[in-house]
Amino acid sequence: MRDLNRVNDADSIADITTTPLWQDHVAAPDLPERPLPAEVDALIVGAGYTGLSAARETAAAGLRTLVLDAGAMGAGCSGRNGGQVAYSLKPSLKTLSARHGEKRAFAICEEARAAIQYLRSLATREGVDCDWRESGCFYGAYTARHFTGMAREAERQIPGLEQRITVVPRSQQRQEIATDYYHGGCVYHDDAAVDPMKLLLALLRRAQASGATVRDRCAVIAIRRSRGGFEVLTGAGTLKARKVLLATNGYPGKVSPWHRRRVIPIGSYQIATEPLGTERVLSLIPHGRNIVDSRHIVVYFRPSADGERIVFGGRAALAEKDPIACVARLRAMMTEIFPQLQPVRITHAWVGCVAYTFDTMPHLGERDGLFHCMGYCGQGVPLAPYFGSKIGQQMAGLAQGRTALDDLPFPSRPYYFGRPWFLAPSVWAYRTMDALGW
Numbered sequence: 001m002r003d004l005n006r007v008n009d010a011d012s013i014a015d016i017t018t019t020p021l022w023q024d025h026v027a028a029p030d031l032p033e034r035p036l037p038a039e040v041d042a043l044i045v046g047a048g049y050t051g052l053s054a055a056r057e058t059a060a061a062g063l064r065t066l067v068l069d070a071g072a073m074g075a076g077c078s079g080r081n082g083g084q085v086a087y088s089l090k091p092s093l094k095t096l097s098a099r100h101g102e103k104r105a106f107a108i109c110e111e112a113r114a115a116i117q118y119l120r121s122l123a124t125r126e127g128v129d130c131d132w133r134e135s136g137c138f139y140g141a142y143t144a145r146h147f148t149g150m151a152r153e154a155e156r157q158i159p160g161l162e163q164r165i166t167v168v169p170r171s172q173q174r175q176e177i178a179t180d181y182y183h184g185g186c187v188y189h190d191d192a193a194v195d196p197m198k199l200l201l202a203l204l205r206r207a208q209a210s211g212a213t214v215r216d217r218c219a220v221i222a223i224r225r226s227r228g229g230f231e232v233l234t235g236a237g238t239l240k241a242r243k244v245l246l247a248t249n250g251y252p253g254k255v256s257p258w259h260r261r262r263v264i265p266i267g268s269y270q271i272a273t274e275p276l277g278t279e280r281v282l283s284l285i286p287h288g289r290n291i292v293d294s295r296h297i298v299v300y301f302r303p304s305a306d307g308e309r310i311v312f313g314g315r316a317a318l319a320e321k322d323p324i325a326c327v328a329r330l331r332a333m334m335t336e337i338f339p340q341l342q343p344v345r346i347t348h349a350w351v352g353c354v355a356y357t358f359d360t361m362p363h364l365g366e367r368d369g370l371f372h373c374m375g376y377c378g379q380g381v382p383l384a385p386y387f388g389s390k391i392g393q394q395m396a397g398l399a400q401g402r403t404a405l406d407d408l409p410f411p412s413r414p415y416y417f418g419r420p421w422f423l424a425p426s427v428w429a430y431r432t433m434d435a436l437g438w
């Protein structure tokens with residue numbers, strides 16, 4: 001049996017950077033360290049896709065808007081994700097119908113489609129520069145049974161929620177990917193790819209252009225209710241805010257224990273190969289598509305935005321680890337699919353925290369005047385800009401901000417206080433199921 005944790009001879013660990021590849025060529029701007037205002041109408045905690053999209057709306061509606069982030073721009077998921085854009089609600093229409101009734105369930109699924117359309121429109125019509133590519137996605141079947149199931153689903157799509165899907169049997173798979181690892185799969189033609197950091201910086205510029213002030217490296221430490229709103233303690237002093245939005249997703253911290261009990265932060269790890277040249281990358285993934293597969297512990301990969309490298313990600317550890325410690329396992333997962341990449345060097349390895357929820361749904365709404373928008377379950381590239389803009393409109397009191405997901409019950413579990421103690425055994429169980437082909 002192969003030891004997945006053994007360091008490959010090609011890798012010199014000392015030469016691998018933990019800065020995400022996307023931040024190599026697009027530097028985060030130096031945001032001015034201006035003194036904080038004494039009072040704002042809208043304070044947004046977190047300057048990722050959610051917070052910046054919300055800020056664009058509140059500022060455009062005339063609210064004095066301040067966005068604060070504890071880290072540098074791109075420190076959260078939005079500067080370090082895989083850049084894959086896909087229809088992205090985890091629960092099926094059937095599951096949602098059982099929970100919320102057929103009508104609302106259908107409307108919820110339509111919101112997920114609207115999220116992709118929103119991002120497409122930002123990129124193609126509104127000048128949001130994010131290397132938008134309508135490259136589609138190949139969804140690889142990990143077992144023959146998975147293939148049968150996915151082909152059946154593709155043939156019986158739900159009227160009104162159809163996607164353009166082509167079923168690819170194993171005999172034709174090499175037209176999509178240079179491997180026999182999968183048992184066939186499906187191409188989702190409507191999926192797309194972005195450069196995550198470029199998207200983040202474009203949303204930053206958009207928020208600033210509408211009048212929002214954004215400050216990084218300034219954590220919100222505590223939020224207390226006071227007359228007419230909130231008193232907010234930050235790393236740079238105290239201010240008053242009429243309304244506050246928590247846009248902290250997989251980095252909930254301690255500012256709101258109620259929200260912390262409802263979000264499960266899970267590390268997702270990525271590596272990038274050294275530049276291989278576009279021809280070699282296209283020899284592996286001929287149409288330059290995103291790739292994901294049908295395992296429980298999903299892997300996801302794609303060509304880099306410049307088409308020169310393979311960027312490969314997944315859950316590489318039982319418990320959270322340093323991203324460098326995950327290089328060996330991620331590389332082994334990659335070379336199981338592409339043995340051709342055995343001699344190739346890894347140059348980047350990084351991690352970020354996605355936010356799962358107990359019902360695998362995103363949540364947005366208001367609780368006693370405190371707004372939230374979070375829990376994209378690893379699918380926030382399309383969902384966060386869309387729902388971020390919606391919650392911003394809600395904060396501004398605009399009717400167009402209403403969504404079919406508003407104020408869904410946001411579940412927690414007994415004995416869960418924000419530290420996912422059950423993660424390692426769950427990952428182990430899912431890995432075992434994958435190994436057994438269940």
Ligand SMILES: Cc1cc2nc3c(=O)[nH]c(=O)nc-3n(C[C@H](O)[C@H](O)[C@H](O)COP(=O)(O)OP(=O)(O)OC[C@H]3O[C@@H](n4cnc5c(N)ncnc54)[C@H](O)[C@@H]3O)c2cc1C
Nearest residue numbers: 046048049050070076077078081082084220352379380381
């Ligand atoms: C490795 C990886 C790969 C991924 N790949 C994909 C993909 O291919 N497709 C996809 O759809 N999704 C993907 N995702 C998920 C996606 O990136 C996220 O869902 C999305 O970026 C969430 O955006 P956000 O603005 O809500 O959160 P974030 O971008 O995480 O921003 C939250 C911010 O809140 C800040 N914050 C927290 N607490 C405080 C505080 N007290 N004070 C001030 N600031 C605070 C944090 O510093 C952070 O910057 C991936 C995520 C990771 C980590």
